[in-house]
Amino acid sequence: MIKPPSHRLVPTKVAALAVGVSEATIRKWVSRGKITRYGAPHRRSEFDIEELTEIALQRRH
Secondary structure, eight states: OOOOOGGGEEEHHHHHHHHTSOHHHHHHHHHTTSSOOBSOTTSOOEEEHHHHHHHHHHHHO
């Protein structure tokens, strides 16, 4: 897994807002393998805004 550039990474709260779901849903998606979590264990989780954009577009259909 190649880490995306840092300017594309957003924290959990922003990820949830971008997709229109709760932070808990973002964490569930990570545990189910639906999205990729970046960041060291026990540190702030970050998510690729491009991956989130794709999920948001899929949810609209």
